[in-house]
Structure formats: structure tokens, C-alpha cells
Amino acid sequence: MQKTFKNEKILFAEPLFQCDGLAGFTRSELYENAIHRTLRINQLKKEHNWTQEDFDIAIRCLNYEVGFVIHLSMFIPAIERLATDDQKAKWLPLAESYRILGTYAQTELGHGTNLMALETTATFDPRTDEFVLRTPQLSSMKWWPGSLGKTATHAIVLAQLIIGNKNYGMNPFMVQLRSLEDHMPLPGIIVGDIGAKLGANSNDNGFLILNDVRIPRENMLARNSKVTKDGRYIQTSTNKANYATMVLVRLSIIRWAEDTIKNGSLIAIRYSAVRRQSSLQAGGPEMQVLDYQTQQYKIFPSLAASYALFFTYEAMMKEYEIAYAQIMRGNNQLLGQIHGQLSGLKAFASDLVTYELEMCRRSCGGHGYLKASVVGETLLHTLPLVTVEGDNTVMYLQCARYLLKQIAKALAGQDVDEPTSYLKKDILSYTCPVQKGEHCTNPNYLLKIYTQRAHSAIASVARQLQFDLESGKDQSSAFNNNLVSLVQAAKAHCQLCLMKNFVESVSALERTCSENLASVLRQLCLYFGLHGIVTASGEFLESEAIGLQQLEWIKAEELKSLAAIRPNAVALVDAFDLHDQTVMSALGRYDGNAYQHLFEAAKREPMNQTQVPPAYYKYLRDLIKGQPLAKL
Ligand SMILES: CCCCCCCCCCC/C=C/C(=O)SCCNC(=O)CCNC(=O)[C@H](O)C(C)(C)COP(=O)(O)OP(=O)(O)OC[C@H]1O[C@@H](n2cnc3c(N)ncnc32)[C@H](O)[C@@H]1OP(=O)(O)O
């Protein structure tokens, strides 16, 4: 599942990467430890001639609990996508050698989603051939960018370009924030950390106020648009190309989601295999909780999601690479497709894993509430994925916007993109392929059902929008009246994408892998499809992709699938090939000794380093001895 990291032994031989001790760290210690880790991984990369992929896998092995995440995942990619060749030649070597440390400063205190309303300005001053950057009011200050608080020496600042009295919209500007001599903020720069978060507290997300900060004209990243010395704005590519960095990160978030749900399902399944509790026969032996149908119903969806997201990430990475190669050659034909696809799938993947991680946590009972189980920590670290790189609702709406354009093309008899080719079909010619119970065991039949449900959802909201417009509603009112249905249509399309990628990937694999493995993967794919229909049965019925009889057969087959998966459940999470130090969980260790590891973790608890707590001498002693308490 994860390209086996041949360097795992090297990495985890070092105490720095042994994760048990992170509990109890202060924010400053977490921050420092994260920086130390990234720089040490960089040294290991050089010492052992690791590839960039090895470097990336090492970071994933540490659950991204490293420093410079935005420098690596946004600042450098933004230079690669938004800078001219000359600017790349200047800035990339500095960034790649960590001589400058960067962030991507787009979100403001007052705006994150609505980029058109960003308040930071970059005003061209022809007298000095400079831009003057300012955050004009409180709500304008940059707020959230990772590494901005205490680390970044430079920021790619997204600001409204002003020339004369005209606003040319959001453009990217390279701004130095701190001295490279003493790390002090430069004149006009007020910068700091925005404070503790629910998780990811090793990251110094920060705020930035710009008080008339002057930068040279050549600091505007000018691949897609530039300003001439005499103040003319020249656009060399669509301004949507300035959004390219976000598209890449949305792809990375799908893999981040895959990594977190693999951790969660591994912890839940391994613990459920060793935990014995209660028995079905009076006086009988206690059962492995993994044998309870309800426990399987709780956690097998996370197992199936792990594989579904793995296959979808692999497929979308290929789709992105094709699109990006064309875009970097100036051909934006696939820009809309890749934006629409990745907006929706980033939202769907992060929604899916945050829900399933909570189910994994709950499945561990009381121990799921201990930090040492790590499943709760994993959820806390995953929660931002529903917001970062675009709030999920807004991302679904971007996907829906793309789907509306595609169905309009389909209905006009024009070509449509491959991911939406199903919209060309005649929706009325559909017949549910499941005409008897055993048909539910055919993933291809289920795929047809997903296709019809998605097609129906998109067609239905398109019709409703058209009806609202023809009834006299203006565009924005018609849209706002249908936002919920638009989100629903986007989710239907995304769930179809996951199912399609799962079915096609297993079909390709079975041509080369053993029949045993093929049969296990087919079973998991079938379960993923059945469960997805059951959990959204209302929409599948509403779309007439299935009827009540089919739903009855599908529900029965889903429960049978649980029992079929049970014998392979532990092997399927072992197949993730995750090191204990990656999972870090006392409940999910490969040796299965959950109770011993829980107790070891408890013994490491700082409060247990002394038998009698300081509070005894302050409060408890007199209380217990019946002595009057001093004034508190
Ligand atoms: C080493 C470690 C690895 C770790 C890997 C993971 C790291 C994760 C770290 C994450 C840290 C977090 C970073 C951030 O959050 S950065 C800030 C992210 N912010 C956003 O995403 C803002 C969301 N808002 C928007 O994108 C836009 O405001 C929005 C799309 C909602 C609206 O755009 P706009 O205002 O321009 O208006 P329209 O909707 O009309 O769109 C106009 C046209 O532009 C097209 N479009 C929009 N976005 C894109 C895009 N990204 N790419 C391409 N095209 C885009 C849109 O389709 C419209 O086109 P048409 O006119 O043809 O329809």
C-alpha cells in the first residue's frame, strides 16, 4: 500500500524520530522538534543518497509532524508555478537549500475563501519602480499561513495589484519578512504566531501586517502576468493560473487523508483483534470485539476507505501530471477539469476520513480517549483538512460548477471531459443492473448504480436551476436556492470517482496478482460499493438508480460482506506496511500487546515521575489531616 520505505530502519534508529516522547511537549518544544526533524531528514537524504520520493516518504512516516511543511508543500511549488524562469533561477536554489524559508500568505483575518475580496494591496510606484505592500485595516492582516509566525524569512504574498487607480486583481509577490542576519522582522513588517490550535501545534501559523513595505518590481512573480517599468499590466496567461498552487495542494491533501485513515483503521482493527469483551453465550469465553457485527460495521468502512483513497490518489496524480505538463506549456485546456476534480475530491476525501477516524476512535472504547491510543490525536491533526486549501463546502460548489458546465455541453451534443463522460448517456435508458440478489456481488453492476445516481443528481439540480432562472430569479438567487443540491451533486460525482477508481484498479491488479489477493481486494471493493449505497440510500432511491427491492438485497449483501472481510481484516491493515513508530499507537502495535504498551505509556506520564504530587503539600495534606486551610 505504501511504497515500502527501505530507509525505515535508518530513520527510526534515531531517538529524534521515535515518537513516544512527544506527549507533554510544550508548543515551543514541538516547534523546535519539528524543525530539527526536517533538517535531520535532509541530512540523512544527503548521507544516504535518498531520492526526493524517499524524503517525502520519510515525512509521511512521521505523519507530517515535521517543520517547514508550507515551505516544502506550497512556497517552493508556488515559485515553480508562478515565477518566470529568471525568477526561478534566483529564488529556487535559495529555497531548496533552506537559505530562505518561505510561506504562502494568502488568507487574511477577514477573508480566506473569497479571494476576490482580499484586502492586502500591492501598489505600483513608477517613480521608484517598486510595489508598496500594505494591509490597510485589521481584517486585512494575513492570518493562518504556516511557518509565518516565527520561521519564514520570505512570503509569497497574494495581494490586489493596483496601478494608478485600477485594481488588476490578486497577484503573487515575493516579500522578505525577516533579516537574513538576525531573523528580526524588517521595517514595516509586524509578524507573530496566531496562538494554540486544536492540533498541529508544532506549526507556527502566523499573522502579518504590512505597513507600506516596498519591494522591487521584479518581486512580482510574473509567469502569468507582469507590470512593465512604465506601469503597463500585461497578462500572459489566464489569471486562474495563479491558483495553480492550490490545485497541487488539494491533490496532496487526498494523500494526507489516505495516510491518516490508514493509521486509524490499523489502530482500530488491530486493537479490536486483541480486545476481548463480553460473550454471546452465557458463561462462554469473552469474544474478540472484532467478531461483533456492529464492531465490523463501525470500522470496516475505514479499511475500505484506505484502499479507495489509495487508488484514487494514484489515479488523480496521473491526471494532475498530464494537466500540469500541459499548463506549464501554456495549454490551459485541462485547467478547469483538474480544478473541478481536485476541488471535489479534496473535500470528499477529507470529509470521509474525519468521519471514519471518529468511528475508529469510538471503536476503541475508553482507551480511544487516551492520547496514547493516538487515534484521537490523528483525528485532531486531520480536522484542518476539511478547511485548508479551501473550505469543503466551497470546494464542492466549485466541483458542482464544473459539473454544470459539463452537463450543459453534454446536453448540447458537445464533447465533455473524460471524468464526466457518463453525462453523455441517455439518463432515461437506464435499467438497474441488479435484478436479483446475487447481482449485488458484481462491483461493475454497483458502478452502474453509482453512475446513474450521480448523473441524476447533476441533471436534477441543473433542471432546477434552469427552472428558477426561467421563473425570473436572478443568477445569484437561483444559485443560492440550490446550493445544498449542488453540494449533493458534487458529492455524488466524487463518490462515483472513488468507486470507479477502486473497481478499475482492482480489475487491473487482478491481471498480475495472485487470485487469493485479487479475491480479497474484490471483496473489499464490493463492500466499499455496497456500504456507500446503504449510507446514502435516500439519494440512490431518489435518483431511481435502485428501488426498495434492490436496497433490501444490497443491505443484506453488505452485512454478508462484513463476515467475508473479517478473516483478512488484520492482514489488510498489516499490508499498509506501517512501522510502529509511524502509527505511534499503544493500541495498534504490530505485536498486539496493547495493555503492556498502554501501561508503559502511563508510566512515562510526567505526573508519574513523583509519587506524591506537589498539590498534596499545598492543599491535600491539611485537608486530610483535618487542619484548617490557610486563606487560599
Ligand atoms: C511535505 C509535506 C506535504 C504536505 C502536503 C499537504 C500540505 C497541506 C498544507 C495546507 C496548508 C494550508 C494552506 C492554505 O489553506 S492556502 C489558502 C487556500 N485558500 C483557498 O483555497 C481559497 C479558496 N477560494 C478559492 O479558491 C476561490 O476564491 C474560489 C475558487 C472559491 C472562487 O474563485 P473566484 O473568486 O476566482 O471566482 P469563481 O468561482 O468565479 O472562479 C473564477 C474562475 O476560476 C476558476 N478557478 C477557481 N479556482 C481555480 C483553481 N484553483 N484552479 C483553476 N481554476 C480555478 C473557476 O473554475 C472559474 O473558472 P470559469 O470562469 O471558467 O468557470
Ligand SMILES: Cc1cc2nc3c(=O)[nH]c(=O)nc-3n(C[C@H](O)[C@H](O)[C@H](O)COP(=O)(O)OP(=O)(O)OC[C@H]3O[C@@H](n4cnc5c(N)ncnc54)[C@H](O)[C@@H]3O)c2cc1C
Ligand atoms: C491549520 C490551517 C492551516 C492553514 N494554512 C494556511 C496557509 O498556509 N496559507 C493560507 O493562505 N491560508 C491558510 N489557512 C487558511 C485556510 O485556507 C482558510 O481557513 C480556508 O480557505 C477557509 O477560509 P475561511 O477560514 O475564510 O472560512 P470561511 O470561508 O469564512 O468559512 C466560514 C463558513 O462560510 C461558508 N462559506 C464561505 N463562503 C461560502 C460560499 N461562497 N458559499 C457557501 N458557503 C460559504 C463556509 O462553508 C464555512 O461554513 C490555514 C487554515 C488552517 C485551519
